[in-house]
């Protein structure tokens with residue numbers, strides 16, 4: 001299942017990526033192009049724009065009315081019954097996949113204590129950003145469990 005978020009839903013797109021879902025997002029994109037990518041790439045449009053959905057007749061979409069990104073995430077999870085979360089598989093910044101890199105390769109690129117205390121490192125195939133377990137702050141995990149556990 002792949003998504004594309006409208007210009008108002010950048011934080012939601014990041015959360016979906018952190019959960020491992022393919023979620024495109026462009027801060028400035030013209031509506032016509034947004035809809036074309038959704039259609040051609042078979043993506044579900046996540047939007048807060050009633051007008052966009054009604055006037056342009058988008059087929060696969062979810063209209064969100066929530067302001068809070070966590071409430072939005074909850075709604076997306078419920079609407080599509082998402083449960084196959086895969087943390088540390090997709091870059092939150094650019095949506096590309098992460099691949100495991102040998103520990104010795106990252107020695108000069110991560111803080112010393114991270115190098116000493118982490119064994120698994122992943123790198124974004126798109127932008128090169130490095131990820132390790134501590135990259136997801138505790139706050140994210142706590143929020144996530146709230147989102148998933150609350151009705």
Ligand SMILES: [Zn+2]
Nearest residue numbers: 091094124127
């Ligand atoms: Zn990236």
